[in-house]
Amino acid sequence: MYVDLGNALSSVASPGVSRESLDRLDEDVAVAHERIERGRANAEHGYAALNLPGTADPDAIKATVEPVADAEALVIVGIGGSALGAATLADALDSEVDTYVLDNVDPEHTTALLDDLPLSETAINVVSRSGTTAETLANFLVVREAFETAGVDWTERTVVTTGEAGPLRDLAQKHDLPVLKVPDGVPGRFSVLSTVGLAAAAIRGDDLDALLQGGRDVAESLSGSLFEAPAYAYGATTYALDTRGASVNAMMPYAEGLETYAEWYAQLWAESLGKDGLGQTPVRALGATDQHSQLQLYRAGPRNTMATFVRPRERIDRAIPATDVDGLSYLGDATLGELLDAEFEATEASLAAAGRPNVRIEIERVDERGLGQLLYGLEAACVLAGELHGVDTFVQPAVEWGKNAARGLLGAEGKFEEARAVEEKTRLRVE
Numbered sequence: 001m002y003v004d005l006g007n008a009l010s011s012v013a014s015p016g017v018s019r020e021s022l023d024r025l026d027e028d029v030a031v032a033h034e035r036i037e038r039g040r041a042n043a044e045h046g047y048a049a050l051n052l053p054g055t056a057d058p059d060a061i062k063a064t065v066e067p068v069a070d071a072e073a074l075v076i077v078g079i080g081g082s083a084l085g086a087a088t089l090a091d092a093l094d095s096e097v098d099t100y101v102l103d104n105v106d107p108e109h110t111t112a113l114l115d116d117l118p119l120s121e122t123a124i125n126v127v128s129r130s131g132t133t134a135e136t137l138a139n140f141l142v143v144r145e146a147f148e149t150a151g152v153d154w155t156e157r158t159v160v161t162t163g164e165a166g167p168l169r170d171l172a173q174k175h176d177l178p179v180l181k182v183p184d185g186v187p188g189r190f191s192v193l194s195t196v197g198l199a200a201a202a203i204r205g206d207d208l209d210a211l212l213q214g215g216r217d218v219a220e221s222l223s224g225s226l227f228e229a230p231a232y233a234y235g236a237t238t239y240a241l242d243t244r245g246a247s248v249n250a251m252m253p254y255a256e257g258l259e260t261y262a263e264w265y266a267q268l269w270a271e272s273l274g275k276d277g278l279g280q281t282p283v284r285a286l287g288a289t290d291q292h293s294q295l296q297l298y299r300a301g302p303r304n305t306m307a308t309f310v311r312p313r314e315r316i317d318r319a320i321p322a323t324d325v326d327g328l329s330y331l332g333d334a335t336l337g338e339l340l341d342a343e344f345e346a347t348e349a350s351l352a353a354a355g356r357p358n359v360r361i362e363i364e365r366v367d368e369r370g371l372g373q374l375l376y377g378l379e380a381a382c383v384l385a386g387e388l389h390g391v392d393t394f395v396q397p398a399v400e401w402g403k404n405a406a407r408g409l410l411g412a413e414g415k416f417e418e419a420r421a422v423e424e425k426t427r428l429r430v431e
């Protein structure tokens with residue numbers, strides 16, 4: 001994983017950070033690194049996630065999913081951190097196994113998916129750390145019923161990933177289902193390199209060892225200086241730019257296979273840093289596509305945005321056929337990959353020319369090792385940014401209010417004051 005901070009410097013951009021400020025900030029990075037290392041050594045909640053490249057057991061995961069290793073299709077039933085990591089790997093990596101993610105409770109979408117699936121050839125990976133998330137459990141009950149209606153034994157097609165206890169763990173035990181434990185101390189959004197992201201990857205036949213090796217590559221680079229650790233360089237720079245006004249971070253990977261990665265990043269950044277009135281707003285974008293939708297704002301809108309450009313250094317390419325159409329012959333001399341790289345460098349430079357901060361992140365290829373580096377790198381960057389902001393990176397208390405309100409509206413057991421607030425909504429209807 002390579003990071004280039006050049007276009008974030010105050011000599012190029014505003015908001016920007018001076019080299020002297022980065023040198024001063026590096027002292028705080030050293031202190032934060034010590035804290036992180038201590039947290040990792042004691043396997044403290046959250047910090048333990050940065051140990052996964054060394055603690056995850058790919059062979060045990062592969063053995064557990066063996067019963068469904070013959071699947072032609074896979075449905076991942078989960079939400080948030082229990083879906084986005086696996087979905088990111090599935091979007092980026094090729095596999096013989098057609099993979100679908102049920103991470104919403106839209107009846108039309110769920111029904112259409114179940115109607116199309118070859119259920120007898122389909123594996124189900126239901127994932128929930130708490131085992132109580134309404135959307136995940138509701139979708140699983142619907143999926144299970146579809147299998148039963150089709151006369152397919154769902155207990156033969158299901159692998160469960162969940163915590164030590166809870167309704168999903170109870171269900172797995174009741175039906176003697178293969179179950180993988182979510183490791184202790186690993187919040188959902190930091191769990192892609194654990195059983196949470198790797199169970200589906202194993203069913204798909206992805207190279208788990210290479211994914212974890214990618215994580216180890218970056219873990220070994222973590223040190224007390226941002227000038228030696230690319231992940232910390234990125235984390236520290238987002239912090240420096242955020243505190244100077246860049247309260248929005250547009251994540252713009254230049255690879256179709258990394259589109260879901262930008263969604264994964266959005267949860268990581270929003271749930272980890274969005275608290276105590278602080279937090280950089282993550283925006284999902286895709287290069288070159290969103291040059292033609294969002295770039296106008298980032299180049300000429302309020303000076304509150306930084307952009308993060310991600311690209312693989314190598315990709316399988318395809319020539320653009322020669323053409324005699326006037327004004328287009330230049331395209332015929334290039335390839336799609338060359339055009340995409342030109343767009344990448346041109347867009348990066350266009351923001352710099354307008355004095356808008358941006359950072360470049362590169363990996364060798366969009367393969368298991370490259371993804372392991374990118375995902376672990378962003379996790380480490382996020383943990384460091386959380387230390388510098390002085391927030392508790394590993395909790396997300398603000399999400400509970402809405403969950404309680406929804407449970408109350410559906411008449412779940414217990415008292416949910418929040419549900420009353422929904423009924424007492426202030427109204428100013430215009431029809």
Ligand SMILES: O=P(O)(O)OC[C@H]1O[C@](O)(CO)[C@@H](O)[C@@H]1O
Pocket residue numbers: 079080081082127128129130131132133136187188189271396399
């Ligand atoms: O894995 P679980 O417990 O189903 O939670 C799913 C997601 O919901 C959240 O708790 C937010 O509501 C996320 O932090 C988490 O990744």
